[in-house]
Amino acid sequence: MRPQRGLSTTMRSPIGSTTAMAAGVLGLPAADRTSAAYRFSSSATASSYEITGTPTLHDDASAYVGWAFFLDESGVIRGAPYGKNNGYRAASKIDQPIREQ
Secondary structure, eight states: OOOTTTOOOOOTTTTTOOHHHHHTTTTOOSSSOOSSSSEEEEEEEEEESSEEEEEEOTTTSSSSSEEEEEEETOOOEEEEEGGGGTTTTOTTTSOBBOOOO
């Protein structure tokens, strides 16, 4: 991976530089953005970033409605079941990494 040109500092990560993300150079979702199936939230500083994706569906008749995901500057994608049984909790850095298939 090559650093972004024109940025004063660059921290390397598997999906790009955190400085580039903070500067809006990379195509991250807006701070809060909703697609048909997931709501995405992101935040970034000069040295770190976090992105979460949570299902838009809330169904109290089902224990779980899908998976919530979390990604930070470590490049590790983490996930957790999402639904009534865990209070519709978003995934975070305390959750287990998603294993490669």
